[in-house]
Amino acid sequence: xRRVHVLAGLVLAILQLSPAVAAADPFDKxxxxxxxxxxxxxxxxxxEPKITCRRYRDFMVKExxxxxxxxxxxxxxxxxxxCGREGSGERVIRDDxxxxxxxxxxxxxxxxxxDGWNGGLSFVVYDGKTAMKLFxxxxxxxxxxxINAGDDRLSLQFHRNFTSSCSLYAAPQxxxxxxxxxxxxxxxxxxxxxxxxxxxxxxxxxxxxxxxxLPSVIEYPVELRWAANGATVTPRDGPTRCMLPx
Numbered sequence: 412x413r414r415v416h417v418l419a420g421l422v423l424a425i426l427q428l429s430p431a432v433a434a435a436d437p438f439d440k441x442x443x444x445x446x447x448x449x450x451x452x453x454x455x456x457x458x459e460p461k462i463t464c465r466r467y468r469d470f471m472v473k474e475x476x477x478x479x480x481x482x483x484x485x486x487x488x489x490x491x492x493x494c495g496r497e498g499s500g501e502r503v504i505r506d507d508x509x510x511x512x513x514x515x516x517x518x519x520x521x522x523x524x525x526d527g528w529n530g531g532l533s534f535v536v537y538d539g540k541t542a543m544k545l546f547x548x549x550x551x552x553x554x555x556x557x558i559n560a561g562d563d564r565l566s567l568q569f570h571r572n573f574t575s576s577c578s579l580y581a582a583p584q585x586x587x588x589x590x591x592x593x594x595x596x597x598x599x600x601x602x603x604x605x606x607x608x609x610x611x612x613x614x615x616x617x618x619x620x621x622x623x624x625l626p627s628v629i630e631y632p633v634e635l636r637w638a639a640n641g642a643t644v645t646p647r648d649g650p651t652r653c654m655l656p657x
Contacts (some may be wrong), residue, residue, distance in 0.1 A: 437558040438514030438521070441465040445494040452477065462495035467515050470539045474502065474512045481510040481525035487542045502542035508535040515539065515558030522554045527552065529628045529656045531572025536565070536637070546642040549573070565637040570630050573646065579627040579653065580608040586627065595646050596631060604653035613657055628654040 418591045449460035458478020465472045471492050475484040510525025518540050524533040528549070535547040545565075554570035560649040573594055577586035579601070604627050612619040634648035635642055 435512070437516070437555055439467065439516055441467055441515070442490075447494050447496075448544070449475075449496070456477070460495055462496060463512075464488075464492075465512070465515070466490055467539070470520075472512055472515065472520060472539070473498070475582070476511075482512070485509055485512060485522060487520065487537070487539055491647065494538070502612075504537060504542070506535055506544065508533050508547050512523045516558040516565065518562070519560055519565050523589045529572065529574050530654050531628075531630070546635075546637055548635060548642075561640060566637045568647065569635070570632065571635075573629045573631070574656065575629060577626060578608075578624050579604040580625075581623045590627070591631060594629065594631065595644070596629075596651065597646075600631070600646070600651050602629065602651045602653040607653050607655050622655070625655050628656055630654065 437472075443466045445462075445464040445466070447462040447464075449462065452458055452460060454464045455478055458596050460477045461475075463474045463476065464619055465474075467490065469490060471488045471490050471494075473484065473486045473488055473492075473494065474482050475496060484496075485504040486498075487504070488498055488501045492500065504521065504522060508524050508647050509522035511523055513521035513523040513534060515521070518538060520537045520539045522537070530551070531549045533547065533549045534553050536545045537543065538545055549572040551570035551572050555564075555567065557568035559566045571592075574585065575590050575593065577589055579586045579590070587598060590596065590601055591598055606624060608625075613620070629651060631651040632647040633644050634647055635644045
């Protein structure tokens, strides 16, 4: 009887550990992290303004966050640079998509949008050594499951959040064909969007006609590969789903 209880306890422990394993952070851990607190803003007393400097082997990523939407400054600097609000030699990231720091994999630096869009999160990737923009895309939140980085290559696995140019409800056949062309999804894997549209029309019947014409948002699992000639996105096996813009 005791043996049964022990085995049950082991099974429970494994089950409790599983979510943590599945949610493992795919990014590199910094060598060091410096945090410099900034003076409080009397007009925004709940904010905690600070500078965060994350040091990696070949560079440092600086983020100045004043507690507003989006960081005030995102910059790439020398690995041993001082962690200050302003610094010599910093290469400031000026990109509409880059709202906050997301992570580093090898020489690749990921920044994310300050806000979600259509149920997903846009992100952009820069070269940490040259500060050159490499590519941008959009993912379902918390879906980045795998990163494999080399000196001159990068591969990611995530669920892509793709906003189409058409409505699968208003024009199901031509829209499915267009989405297939844009995403590489086989026609059999393009989700049925009727339920999503009809639920929204039921919720706001006065806007039914406008809702029918809304572009369909598709989430599907992909592998993105980047090399010197650019990024390619290939669908992977797994479920797809349809949403409306939000």
